[in-house]
Amino acid sequence: MQIDDIDSPSVLIDLDVMERNLRRWQAHCDAAGIVNRPHIKTHKIPELAGLQLSLGAKGITCQKLGEAEVMADAGIDDILITFNLLGAAKLARAVALARRIRLSVVCDNDVVADGLSAAFAAAGLRLDVLVELDTGAGRNGMQTPAETVAFIERLSNRPGIRFAGLMTYPPKGDAPRARAFLAETVALLRAKGLDPAVVSSGGTPDMWQASRDGGITEYRVGTYIYNDRLTMAAGAAKLEDCALTVLATVVSRPTEGRAILDCGSKSLAADPLGPGLGHGHIREYPDAVIVKLNEEHATVDVSACAAKPAVGERVRIIPNHACVVSNLHDLVYGLRGAEVEKQFPIAARGLTR
Amino acid sequence: MQIDDIDSPSVLIDLDVMERNLRRWQAHCDAAGIVNRPHIKTHKIPELAGLQLSLGAKGITCQKLGEAEVMADAGIDDILITFNLLGAAKLARAVALARRIRLSVVCDNDVVADGLSAAFAAAGLRLDVLVELDTGAGRNGMQTPAETVAFIERLSNRPGIRFAGLMTYPPKGDAPRARAFLAETVALLRAKGLDPAVVSSGGTPDMWQASRDGGITEYRVGTYIYNDRLTMAAGAAKLEDCALTVLATVVSRPTEGRAILDCGSKSLAADPLGPGLGHGHIREYPDAVIVKLNEEHATVDVSACAAKPAVGERVRIIPNHACVVSNLHDLVYGLRGAEVEKQFPIAARGLTR
Numbered sequence A, B: 001m002q003i004d005d006i007d008s009p010s011v012l013i014d015l016d017v018m019e020r021n022l023r024r025w026q027a028h029c030d031a032a033g034i035v036n037r038p039h040i041k042t043h044k045i046p047e048l049a050g051l052q053l054s055l056g057a058k059g060i061t062c063q064k065l066g067e068a069e070v071m072a073d074a075g076i077d078d079i080l081i082t083f084n085l086l087g088a089a090k091l092a093r094a095v096a097l098a099r100r101i102r103l104s105v106v107c108d109n110d111v112v113a114d115g116l117s118a119a120f121a122a123a124g125l126r127l128d129v130l131v132e133l134d135t136g137a138g139r140n141g142m143q144t145p146a147e148t149v150a151f152i153e154r155l156s157n158r159p160g161i162r163f164a165g166l167m168t169y170p171p172k173g174d175a176p177r178a179r180a181f182l183a184e185t186v187a188l189l190r191a192k193g194l195d196p197a198v199v200s201s202g203g204t205p206d207m208w209q210a211s212r213d214g215g216i217t218e219y220r221v222g223t224y225i226y227n228d229r230l231t232m233a234a235g236a237a238k239l240e241d242c243a244l245t246v247l248a249t250v251v252s253r254p255t256e257g258r259a260i261l262d263c264g265s266k267s268l269a270a271d272p273l274g275p276g277l278g279h280g281h282i283r284e285y286p287d288a289v290i291v292k293l294n295e296e297h298a299t300v301d302v303s304a305c306a307a308k309p310a311v312g313e314r315v316r317i318i319p320n321h322a323c324v325v326s327n328l329h330d331l332v333y334g335l336r337g338a339e340v341e342k343q344f345p346i347a348a349r350g351l352t353r
Helices: A015-032 A046-054 A065-073 A088-098 A110-122 A145-156 A175-191 A229-233 A322-326 B015-032 B046-054 B065-073 B088-098 B110-122 B145-156 B175-191 B229-233 B322-326
Strands: A010-014 A060-062 A078-081 A102-107 A127-133 A161-168 A198-202 A218-220 A244-255 A258-261 A280-282 A289-293 A298-301 A314-319 A331-336 A339-345 B010-014 B060-062 B078-081 B102-107 B127-133 B161-168 B198-202 B218-220 B244-255 B258-261 B280-282 B289-293 B298-301 B314-319 B331-336 B339-345
Touching: A010 A015, A015 A046, A015 A331, A046 A060, A046 A065, A060 A065, A065 A078, A065 A088, A088 A102, A088 A110, A102 A110, A110 A127, A110 A145, A110 A161, A127 A145, A127 A175, A145 A161, A145 A175, A161 A175, A175 A198, A244 A322, A314 A322, B010 B015, B015 B046, B015 B331, B046 B060, B046 B065, B060 B065, B065 B078, B065 B088, B088 B102, B088 B110, B102 B110, B110 B127, B110 B145, B110 B161, B127 B145, B127 B175, B145 B161, B145 B175, B161 B175, B175 B198, B244 B322, B314 B322
Parallel strands: A010 A331, A060 A078, A078 A102, A102 A127, A127 A161, A161 A198, A198 A218, B010 B331, B060 B078, B078 B102, B102 B127, B127 B161, B161 B198, B198 B218
Antiparallel strands: A010 A244, A244 A258, A244 A314, A258 A298, A280 A314, A289 A298, A331 A339, B010 B244, B244 B258, B244 B314, B258 B298, B280 B314, B289 B298, B331 B339
């Protein structure tokens, strides 16, 4: 099967580029002396998680139990879930998962800690729990090093769970702030004899600066496998590092300056890049701007293009955000040049729980 | 099964509200003397399409062949696809579909018309084709009544296809402009003996003004089955008309003014409503604002709420845009009060082709 045999819209992966991305990041982690624990949310494909592990990753990161269950079913046995787990249904699933793989989770409050403790103590297990810090991203997490230490002191006395370390998703472009928060927390914990075994940071924008500074022992990054316009905007990748494209067809040219593609927000996702920057980079028409997405239509301003696309022409688009594209499709086509080497079902697509 | 037995995040449908929405719109169409051809993109569920038909709809609208195939498999036999079909793969599927149901499609250019004509003539069939007009929405379609008439004159002479009428997706809030464009085109066509059998308009914002003005014979509307914040913002629905909610759990309260829910853009979708208006209406906390969505996290500003939600509490959220929510989930729970009456698989989810 060749690329010309694929109908649009479809998601294509350039396997050469993808493999280069994986190797380059693993080499960075190895040189920096940090553990690579890639986040599978970008691809949601067990076989690609297996490739990441075979190249040197120690384990993987999932955001939801459902994703972790799919990955465990495929034989992956070291998974960190970076999300607070709450409620009887999820706790029962977490216990079942911990019986078959090395599971660790995060936590940032007593309600979640109490639930984990009760469920795992009742099962006769001890679960590794990392405490989440809000080092500036403004999402989940402890607000100060002092608050963190007090929480960990309470956590350490609970049955069924074991304090395993610290975890943060740092603010984009402000890694020094995150490192200072981590370093201060680590120092306070050590003074109390509560040395964190793992200090896990992450995030694509500052990935190439990742090091052991701040006491960091491992790093989680997802988008690096494919890269996208957001990764490029952060300076973490170049155009030639983008492995994922959406194949689309020009279906209408209603005016001289307007083209309509058959890939709307159902194919490209609507995550914005910034005002005026549009919804994707059309490789064949770099001066075109995807000004609007409906669910099935992309409206493209082609007025700045010297040559303009014709109805029926096919193009390849680098999306703003690759991870959300993976969640919309049931499979991707893995290309070696123009040849389809393999089709990968996106087995962990749409697992919201 | 009760609502309390459903884990979060999940999509809930209040069946009483949904049925009232369907009946009210059908009554409007009946009183106005226009055909109701609902767009199934909002629910993507064959059984709900069947309910729309049983209440009086003449047929349904789909945006993609894949959606139409799923609906035809469920026994629905009158489908309009409002999208230009191009390429050998899609033309073969369209021919196969037309052999088993009453299919009609739209078209706005000669390349698409040539393809349809060749494929259907070769199959010994004649396909009903509606010509799409851009009456101001700035997407697909003919730009002027004169251009439309010239195109239809060319279209009418092609084998394998039959000119069946006009179709437009009018500009939001400017239905008079669309009606004037339609009326002028109808008059020009009649003068040439090319009377359009169908004049199809659509769109939720102006649905309650839909009438035969402008020569309109049928109306396509999707969101009315569920309604959402965009429908409310357009004045086409009230809070009590919103049948779809996303069930979510408060998983973190990192600060006094911040709550984190377990439903991010993977559950609620990221379609914006407008600056400062957030990503959904939390029914239990109407003063809360969902200020940011990551894939799995919703960050909520609860500082304006008198009583604030606790970790573990569950809430129900009316999304900005219901259609895109349906595309993210594999099933919805149909509720009669607090009782789950039925689970509906979203059979036409994710069908981009």
